[in-house]
Amino acid sequence: MSGHGTDPDDSTVEDGDAEDVSTFRARSRAWIREHLATAAAGASAGVLRNNSTDEEELAQVAHERALQRKLFDAGFAGICFPKAYGGQGLSPAHQQAFNEELTGHEFPVRLQAPSISPCAAVILDFGTEEQKLAHLPAILRGDELWMQFLSEPGGGSDVAGAQTSAVRDGDEWVLNGSKVWTTGAWWSDWGLCLARTNWDVPKHRGLSVFMLPIHQPGVDVHRIEMLNGTKEFCQEFMTDVRVPDSDRIGNVDEGWTVGIRWMFHERMLHNSPYVTIPAGDAHAGIGSSSVLRVARQGGRLDDPWVRDLVGEARMLHRATEALQERLTDGMRSGAMSDQSAAIGRLFSGVVSIRTNTIAFEIAGADAGAWTDDDGAIADCGSDFLMRQVSTIGGGTTEMARNVISERVLGMPRERTLDRDVPFRDVPRGGPS
Amino acid sequence: MQLSLTSDQEFFRDTTAKYLTEHAAPGELRRLRDEADGFDARYWRQGADLGWTSLLVAEEHGGGSISGDGLGDLALVADEFGRHAAPGPLVPTNVVAGALSDLGADRHAALLAGLLDGTSIASWAHLEPRPNDGLDDLSLEVRVDGTDLVLNGAKRPVESGGQASHLLVTGRTGTGCTQVLVPTGAEGVAVRPMHTVDLTRRFSEVTFEDVRVPAEATLGEVGGAAAQVERQFLQALVMANAETVGAMHFAFDMTLEWAFDRYSFGRPLASYQELKHRFADMKTWLEAGHAISDMAALAVSAGSSEASELASAAKAFLGQYGAELLQDCVQMHGGIGLTFEHDIHLYLRRVTLDRTLHGTPAQHRARIASIVSGEEDAA
Numbered sequence: 001m002s003g004h005g006t007d008p009d010d011s012t013v014e015d016g017d018a019e020d021v022s023t024f025r026a027r028s029r030a031w032i033r034e035h036l037a038t039a040a041a042g043a044s045a046g047v048l049r050n051n052s053t054d055e056e057e058l059a060q061v062a063h064e065r066a067l068q069r070k071l072f073d074a075g076f077a078g079i080c081f082p083k084a085y086g087g088q089g090l091s092p093a094h095q096q097a098f099n100e101e102l103t104g105h106e107f108p109v110r111l112q113a114p115s116i117s118p119c120a121a122v123i124l125d126f127g128t129e130e131q132k133l134a135h136l137p138a139i140l141r142g143d144e145l146w147m148q149f150l151s152e153p154g155g156g157s158d159v160a161g162a163q164t165s166a167v168r169d170g171d172e173w174v175l176n177g178s179k180v181w182t183t184g185a186w187w188s189d190w191g192l193c194l195a196r197t198n199w200d201v202p203k204h205r206g207l208s209v210f211m212l213p214i215h216q217p218g219v220d221v222h223r224i225e226m227l228n229g230t231k232e233f234c235q236e237f238m239t240d241v242r243v244p245d246s247d248r249i250g251n252v253d254e255g256w257t258v259g260i261r262w263m264f265h266e267r268m269l270h271n272s273p274y275v276t277i278p279a280g281d282a283h284a285g286i287g288s289s290s291v292l293r294v295a296r297q298g299g300r301l302d303d304p305w306v307r308d309l310v311g312e313a314r315m316l317h318r319a320t321e322a323l324q325e326r327l328t329d330g331m332r333s334g335a336m337s338d339q340s341a342a343i344g345r346l347f348s349g350v351v352s353i354r355t356n357t358i359a360f361e362i363a364g365a366d367a368g369a370w371t372d373d374d375g376a377i378a379d380c381g382s383d384f385l386m387r388q389v390s391t392i393g394g395g396t397t398e399m400a401r402n403v404i405s406e407r408v409l410g411m412p413r414e415r416t417l418d419r420d421v422p423f424r425d426v427p428r429g430g431p432s
Numbered sequence: 433m434q435l436s437l438t439s440d441q442e443f444f445r446d447t448t449a450k451y452l453t454e455h456a457a458p459g460e461l462r463r464l465r466d467e468a469d470g471f472d473a474r475y476w477r478q479g480a481d482l483g484w485t486s487l488l489v490a491e492e493h494g495g496g497s498i499s500g501d502g503l504g505d506l507a508l509v510a511d512e513f514g515r516h517a518a519p520g521p522l523v524p525t526n527v528v529a530g531a532l533s534d535l536g537a538d539r540h541a542a543l544l545a546g547l548l549d550g551t552s553i554a555s556w557a558h559l560e561p562r563p564n565d566g567l568d569d570l571s572l573e574v575r576v577d578g579t580d581l582v583l584n585g586a587k588r589p590v591e592s593g594g595q596a597s598h599l600l601v602t603g604r605t606g607t608g609c610t611q612v613l614v615p616t617g618a619e620g621v622a623v624r625p626m627h628t629v630d631l632t633r634r635f636s637e638v639t640f641e642d643v644r645v646p647a648e649a650t651l652g653e654v655g656g657a658a659a660q661v662e663r664q665f666l667q668a669l670v671m672a673n674a675e676t677v678g679a680m681h682f683a684f685d686m687t688l689e690w691a692f693d694r695y696s697f698g699r700p701l702a703s704y705q706e707l708k709h710r711f712a713d714m715k716t717w718l719e720a721g722h723a724i725s726d727m728a729a730l731a732v733s734a735g736s737s738e739a740s741e742l743a744s745a746a747k748a749f750l751g752q753y754g755a756e757l758l759q760d761c762v763q764m765h766g767g768i769g770l771t772f773e774h775d776i777h778l779y780l781r782r783v784t785l786d787r788t789l790h791g792t793p794a795q796h797r798a799r800i801a802s803i804v805s806g807e808e809d810a811a
Contacts, residue, residue: 292804301805304798311748311797314804318745322723323716326435335435340719347716404715405708409688412703 018090025097031074036067036105049379050229057232061145061187064108068142071108071276078116078140080273081124086137092273092332103278108142110184115139117272118265119146119192126209126250126258135190135211147214149179149193149236150262154428157399159194159263160203160256161418161426164238166195166210173197173210173248175241181393185221185234188214192262198253199424206423207255209262211247218242228382266394267341269348271324287355288313293376294359298366309358316351323347339407346400352390360384433511433677434504434726444498445508448482452516458775461631464519469595470632471519473551479520480550484509488530488667493537494548495529503667503733507674507725514678517778519632521592523671524555527664528600531556531611535651535660540613543598555596556664557587557614557638559789567791567799572603572640574610576654579647581612583620583640589789593623593636600651601640608655618643630785631778662740665790666732669743672786673725676750677718679786680757683779684718687711687761707764714760717753724749741803744796751793754783 019027052060071077072086079095081087088094120139123132138144155161164177175195182191191214198206214221218241223231250258265272291313292301300306327344330336360367363380370378391397405411418426437445455475464470480486487502487509489495498505506526513522529547532540546552560566572585583603590599593616601612616623620643626635652660688711691702701707728746731739758780762769769776787793 288804296805301801307801307805308794308797310804311744311800314741314800315745315748315797318727318742319720319724319749322727323720325727326719326723330435333436343716343719346712347720350716398709401709401712402705404712409708409711409715411691411708411711412700414705 019094021091021093021097024090024094025101028076028098029101031076032101032105035070035074036102036107038104039106049382050226054231058187061110061184064110065142065145067106067108068111068140072141077276078120078136078274079276081120081136081140085124085132086140092328095273095276096279099277100279102276105278107276107278109277111139111142111145112275112277113269114148114183114192114266115144115146115188116276117268117274118262119148119190121265121272121274122192122209122258122262123211123249125261130246131211131249144190145184145188146190146192147182147185147188147234148262148266149182149191149212151179151181153178153180153235157396159259160207161423162194162196162207163428164193164195165199166197166208166243168197168245169242171245173208173243173245175210175212175238175243178235178237180224180233180235182234182236183232185214185236186223190214191219191236192249194255194259194262196423197255200422201253202420203418203423203426204256206253207259208252209249209255209258210243211249212241212243216241226386228386263395264338264341267345267400269345269394271328271341271344273328288317290376291355291359291362294362294380297375297377298362298364300362300364306362309362313355313358316355320348320351337408339403342400342403343408345395346397346404349391349397349400353387356383356387356390360387433508433674433681433722437508438499440498441505441508444483444505445512448479448484448509448512449515451479451482452512452518456516456518458778461517461519461778462772465631468634470592470634471521476520476553477550480548484520484522485525485529485550486548488526489533489544489548490537493533493544495533501730501733503670504729506667507670507729510671510674511678511681514675514680514779514782515682517631517679517782521553521555521595521633522675523668524591524596525553526671527556527668528554528598530667531600531651531660531664532613534663536613539648543613546597552598553592553596554598554600555590555592556668557590557593557599557601558661558665558668559587559589561586561588561637565791565795566602567795570602570604570609572601574601574603574605574612574654576605576647577644580644581610581647581649581654583612583614583643583645586637586639588637589626589628589635590623590638591789592634593638594625594634599638602657602661605655609658609661610654611651611657611660612645613649613651614640614643614645618645620644628785630781633785666739666743668790669747670725670729670732672790673728673743673746673750676754676783676786677721677725679779679782680718680721680750680754683758683761683776683783684714686776687714687764690765701764710760710764714757717757721750721753741800744791744799744803747791748793748796748800751787751796755787758783 075088078087079090079098080092083089120136123135150159152162154163166173166175191212193210193212194207195210196206197208218239220237222235224233224235225231292310295301295306295310324344327340331338331340360380363377366374366377367381406413486495487497487506510522525547532544537544543552547554558566560571564571575582596616599614599616601614603610620641622639624637626637628635692700694701724746728742731742761776765776768774
């Protein structure tokens with residue numbers, strides 16, 4: 001476990017002559033204005049919409065790889081990653097400055113989560129020197145797109161109950177099982193995979209983490225069609241996939257140590273200091289600005305009830321921003337535990353579904369039936385159908401509530417029937 | 433409250449906390465319910481010695497801050513006021529002291545000195561009777577008559593109106609905004625006590641009937657006080673928000689402790705997942721409340737262009753979620769939570785009161801909508 005717990009904070013500024021934040025900001029601003037196209041703020045927001053063909057999606061992925069390469073070549077990729085691994089060795093304050101200057105410009109959104117965080121962050125925390133050198137620069141250059149092989153069809157929130165098995169065979173491991181909810185696995189390169197290496201110990205003590213190329217014989221990527229027609233989520237079926245032991249991350253059977261940190265990075269989401277995202281986009285979703293667009297386009301901005309909802313959406317947006325800032329500061333300074341990331345996850349999820357509902361409400365009948373000329377309003381109905389994605393994806397809000405009550409507030413843990421029992425004896429439902 | 437304070441701020445906050453723990457204990461708050469003023473003169477004077485009324489006043493006028501950000505320091509006091517549901521006219525005295533320091537320190541030196549040492553009370557007469565509340569349109573008229581100003585209209589609720597020697601009255605002259613310092617003993621001023629949800633705060637309805645004051649009583653320009661009024665309003669919001677967060681914080685901690693101590697069906701309440709999840713929600717509202725309150729306070733202090741929107745966002749958020757949190761704390765307590773004997777109502781009262789003053793959540797949502805739709809028009 002070399003470098004476990006590498007925080008951007010203690011990694012920060014590797015040498016004394018690091019560029020100060022304001023100089024860095026000025027240099028960033030100049031470069032961004034010269035080299036990146038402008039884009040509507042929040043354009044990249046994580047709303048799952050079915051609005052592009054596969055060809056368009058692949059073209060966009062290729063464009064974003066090129067953008068990431070541009071950042072890398074200019075010395076703006078991996079601002080908080082150590083220089084030895086292709087990063088810039090700077091502080092979260094530098095990343096924040098860059099993000100602020102990036103507002104209103106295109107950026108490689110698909111390479112941020114999960115490639116850079118949590119995947120690259122986990123490799124940085126737990127990888128061997130060879131593993132870090134092999135993958136971190138490649139990720140930061142845009143050469144490797146990573147996916148999380150974490151959730152399983154039979155598992156839901158019970159991530160540590162993984163049933164994908166890894167059996168040792170000499171210097172290799174043989175993996176069998178299925179992973180699900182990988183966004184864009186069909187155009188990605190590598191998977192970070194949690195697998196069971198020991199069935200005779202309780203569930204948390206028999207897991208290990210592996211890295212594997214996605215496009216290889218034995219990995220069958222199946223695209224899942226969501227209710228709104230998007231096919232970005234995937235499910236992978238692994239059949240006798242051979243992984244060299246040198247591609248194992250962390251110790252055998254100690255994968256849950258990795259997993260805890262992995263999920264911390266996941267919960268940090270766009271708030272992670274490793275992630276490059278225009279300030280203001282990070283918590284966008286269906287943001288308060290789209291609520292305003294829907295209200296204006298619908299000609300309803302003079303209605304008091306609409307103004308009340310517009311005000312509420314903006315209030316929630318501001319509170320989300322402020323909360324994420326407080327949590328980041330608190331976790332960075334040690335005033336709050338890492339588990340506090342769940343507070344941000346819960347709040348932003350709840351805010352997102354409320355904001356989605358507000359846009360839907362303002363759209364009125366146009367959310368139920370619309371034409372291609374309806375602009376922002378045209379998305380409201382389908383977005384509403386997909387509303388709960390905000391409180392399910394990336395760990396459900398119910399799990400976040402468990403984490404907050406048990407890990408942050410210290411309330412008694414839920415009783416489970418799978419603790420201190422060999423995993424093979426744990427009751428399991430039928431395959432789903 | 434900010435996560436990281438300077439050691440001076442920490443000491444300052446701690447001093448007020450200790451003082452309030454000693455002098456504003458729940459038993460004392462219950463006793464003050466039946467006192468006309470709602471606080472003891474000595475209590476307030478000693479509080480003034482701790483710095484409660486000097487933070488918005490410039491050093492050259494006898495004030496000064498702890499950290500260089502007087503409003504930020506004052507928010508720490510307000511937070512502690514919330515945590516203790518403390519008595520005393522914190523918001524109105526500070527608003528008036530700040531305004532005098534800004535615009536009338538020489539002409540009103542005696543009053544300012546009295547506010548600073550806690551021997552005088554003054555209040556801000558801003559809000560107006562329904563239906564307009566004085567937030568968007570002011571009805572109280574300030575008419576110029578030769579070298580005098582003549583006031584006609586009504587203000588309510590005026591905090592500590594019955595205890596104040598002077599009122600800073602905000603009214604309109606034509607379409608402009610005017611602020612006048614009026615002695616409560618002036619002819620034509622009638623102060624009528626009101627009922628309130630809080631045990632120790634006192635409010636009055638004040639009417640002005642041809643109240644005549646000399647032009648020197650004006651603070652700022654006749655008809656040109658709008659920016660100063662907005663400044664005072666934002667200061668009041670910062671204090672009210674911090675007080676609400678403090679009350680939420682204390683009530684939450686108290687209720688969490690109760691959940692560990694209270695057993696039913698052989699288990700502590702804290703072990704029930706349904707209740708755990710509600711505590712998780714409350715914790716989230718509390719942290720978001722701290723965050724938005726602090727962010728708004730900093731923006732107001734810095735004179736940021738986002739100050740109005742953030743202060744309104746904070747007030748709307750805390751009004752709504754502060755009240756929800758307190759009501760859920762009552763629910764967690766069951767019947768005992770609705771008794772006078774239990775302490776939770778002290779905080780419920782304070783949060784409820786603060787929700788209603790200086791604009792309700794709905795009024796602030798409307799302000800936010802005006803700001804954001806206006807911005808888009810300007811862009």
